[in-house]
Amino acid sequence: xxxxxxxxxxxxxxxxxxxxxxxxxxxxxxxxxxxxxxxxxxxxxxxxxxxxxxxxxxxxxxxxxxxxxxxxxxxxxxxxxxxxxxxxxxxxxxxxxxxxxxxxxxxxxxxxxxxxxxxxxxxxxxxxxxxxxxxxxxxxxxxxxxxxxxxxxxxxxxxxxxxxxxxxxxxxxxxxxxxxxxxxxxxxxxxxxxxxxxxxxxxxxxxxxxxxxxxxxxxxxxxxxxxxxxxxxxxxxxxxxxxxxxxxxxxxxxxxxxxxxxxxxxxxxxxxxxxxxxxxxxxxxxxxxxxxxxxxxxxxxxxxxxxxxxxxxxxxxxxxxxxxxxxxxxxx
Amino acid sequence: xxxxxxxxxxxxxxxxxxxxxxxxxxxxxxxxxxxxxxxxxxxxxxxxxxxxxxxxxxxxxxxxxxxxxxxxxxxxxxxxxxxxxxxxxxxxxxxxxxxxxxxxxxxxxxxxxxxxxxxxxxxxxxxxxxxxxxxxxxxxxxxxxxxxxxxxxxxxxxxxxxxxxxxxxxxxxxxxxxxxxxxxxxxxxxxxxxxxxxxxxxxxxxxxxxxxxxxxxxxxxxxxxxxxxxxxxxxxxxxxxxxxxxxxxxxxxxxxxxxxxxxxxxxxxxxxxx
Numbered sequence: 001x002x003x004x005x006x007x008x009x010x011x012x013x014x015x016x017x018x019x020x021x022x023x024x025x026x027x028x029x030x031x032x033x034x035x036x037x038x039x040x041x042x043x044x045x046x047x048x049x050x051x052x053x054x055x056x057x058x059x060x061x062x063x064x065x066x067x068x069x070x071x072x073x074x075x076x077x078x079x080x081x082x083x084x085x086x087x088x089x090x091x092x093x094x095x096x097x098x099x100x101x102x103x104x105x106x107x108x109x110x111x112x113x114x115x116x117x118x119x120x121x122x123x124x125x126x127x128x129x130x131x132x133x134x135x136x137x138x139x140x141x142x143x144x145x146x147x148x149x150x151x152x153x154x155x156x157x158x159x160x161x162x163x164x165x166x167x168x169x170x171x172x173x174x175x176x177x178x179x180x181x182x183x184x185x186x187x188x189x190x191x192x193x194x195x196x197x198x199x200x201x202x203x204x205x206x207x208x209x210x211x212x213x214x215x216x217x218x219x220x221x222x223x224x225x226x227x228x229x230x231x232x233x234x235x236x237x238x239x240x241x242x243x244x245x246x247x248x249x250x251x252x253x254x255x256x257x258x259x260x261x262x263x264x265x266x267x268x269x270x271x272x273x274x275x276x277x278x279x280x281x282x283x284x285x286x287x288x289x290x291x292x293x294x295x296x297x298x299x300x301x302x303x304x305x306x307x308x309x310x311x312x313x314x315x316x317x318x319x320x321x322x323x324x325x326x327x328x329x330x331x332x
Numbered sequence: 333x334x335x336x337x338x339x340x341x342x343x344x345x346x347x348x349x350x351x352x353x354x355x356x357x358x359x360x361x362x363x364x365x366x367x368x369x370x371x372x373x374x375x376x377x378x379x380x381x382x383x384x385x386x387x388x389x390x391x392x393x394x395x396x397x398x399x400x401x402x403x404x405x406x407x408x409x410x411x412x413x414x415x416x417x418x419x420x421x422x423x424x425x426x427x428x429x430x431x432x433x434x435x436x437x438x439x440x441x442x443x444x445x446x447x448x449x450x451x452x453x454x455x456x457x458x459x460x461x462x463x464x465x466x467x468x469x470x471x472x473x474x475x476x477x478x479x480x481x482x483x484x485x486x487x488x489x490x491x492x493x494x495x496x497x498x499x500x501x502x503x504x505x506x507x508x509x510x511x512x513x514x515x516x517x518x519x520x521x522x523x524x525x526x527x528x529x530x531x532x533x534x535x536x537x538x539x540x541x542x543x544x545x546x547x548x549x550x551x552x553x554x555x556x557x558x559x560x561x562x563x564x565x566x567x568x569x570x571x572x573x574x575x576x577x578x579x580x581x582x583x584x585x586x587x588x589x590x591x592x593x594x595x596x597x598x599x600x601x602x603x604x605x606x
Binding site for chain 2: 061062063064065083086087089090091093094095097099101102106110111113114115116117118121125142158162163165
């Protein structure tokens with residue numbers, strides 16, 4: 001399928017980080033990060049502000065030289081052949097780096113020209129991209145007049161003008177309203193369907209859960225967990241069995257009924273809920289039948305998987321959103 | 333678009349890349365014409381202000397009087413200020429992440445700087461044209477031949493080129509456009525005044541006259557005056573550069589470029605590589 005491209009995959013992995021380290025003076029921003037991203041998949045690099053996500057991306061995209069370690073993009077080493085890396089990838093940085101005084105179309109043309117694409121191709125690809133990112137009508141307006149969501153989309157469109165096989169997105173939806181965020185996710189899913197390999201950094205657990213095939217969690221510059229969203233959820237402990245009774249008066253009776261069948265019960269009168277460690281689907285069915293016989297009316301009974309938020313709390317001991325220490329990201 | 337068409341990425345070369353970036357800077361000027369104020373309204377205002385405020389009290393024994401004497405000085409000041417344009421533009425691009433965006437592309441990293449130099453020199457050249465027209469309107473003339481006239485302009489443009497490195501140096505070192513404006517104003521402004529640009533140096537106290545006449549800006553101004561016939565007999569005791577302004581100006585351009593360029597490039601690289 002790739003005929004005209006100048007880049008050839010010489011490695012089965014689209015992206016490889018090999019023990020990346022970055023020090024800024026005394027500060028260690030990234031401290032030995034390694035991972036691989038198989039071709040055509042999505043990796044979510046998850047972590048709070050200041051965890052070293054941006055610095056890691058900057059090293060992988062040739063913008064910052066690693067203190068030690070290296071990375072390979074589309075088989076090209078960032079240290080040995082940075083030019084080949086740049087030909088193989090697109091980068092959408094944390095701030096939307098579109099030129100505000102240029103129109104959407106002029107932004108695309110500028111970057112297209114710098115890639116050395118010919119004028120006819122740039123014109124066609126620009127039309128395509130503007131359409132795809134719902135910017136057709138705004139294409140001839142200067143980017144200053146765009147909303148935050150439109151700028152993000154233009155920024156992403158610009159990164160795609162040369163159809164790079166590997167795309168790096170640094171917090172692509174930070175600062176977007178929920179609707180724009182969901183729209184951008186849609187666009188990203190289409191890109192992946194088309195065979196693009198994606199690495200995205202995010203502070204949003206939901207975003208990683210939604211988009212990523214694999215997640216690497218980093219905190220204080222080191223990888224603290226990795227796996228599929230499902231694996232990570234499993235890692236942070238078993239699911240919970242949650243029983244919600246219809247009438248608050250029944251809560252005591254329900255607890256007495258449940259207690260002999262589980263190892264531990266937590267009672268939440270406000271939510272009319274009992275929570276217990278789950279012991280599988282069969283067990284839950286048995287418990288449900290018990291309640292059926294007892295005549296206690298339930299609103300709901302089910303298994304609740306831990307959210308990625310719970311995972312993060314479990315792994316780091318602090319919630320992802322709590323961390324406001326943004327200094328390290330700012331250094332880069 | 334289910335089957336991906338990956339386009340041919342061609343090597344574009346430093347020149348082509350720089351032209352693309354310079355063209356983008358020109359679109360900026362087109363969209364924000366007030367960016368040209370520093371080379372249009374401001375120098376014209378200076379010409380008129382100085383010519384009519386000081387013109388009557390500063391007697392200069394040349395054809396066209398003080399106005400003719402003043403014009404090369406204002407031009408020298410304006411090309412010195414071209415470092416402003418570079419510094420402000422570069423800092424803004426660094427701040428907004430535009431430079432990083434460019435550096436993530438398969439282009440020569442120098443294209444960002446070279447492109448900015450192109451547009452900056454064009455920017456200054458527009459100023460030279462505007463000032464020449466203003467000068468013609470108020471009685472300034474070139475009294476020599478076409479060759480010397482052109483050499484005068486060439487020295488001014490050459491100076492603008494040398495000043496680009498000052499701009500890159502300051503632009504790379506500063507973190508905000510406001511800081512750039514502060515630093516540039518506090519340095520370049522007095523340097524362009526402590527010279528023969530606006531007033532003859534003969535009347536200055538000895539030490540000040542010495543400083544003013546050795547000021548590189550004075551060499552440039554004097555060279556342009558001589559080349560255009562806007563000069564007069566040097567006063568007794570004029571410093572050495574005033575007697576040989578053209579070679580001194582060329583020397584300064586070479587010296588400034590040779591010392592500032594490596595420093596500026598290193599500062600830019602340090603700013604962007606980490």
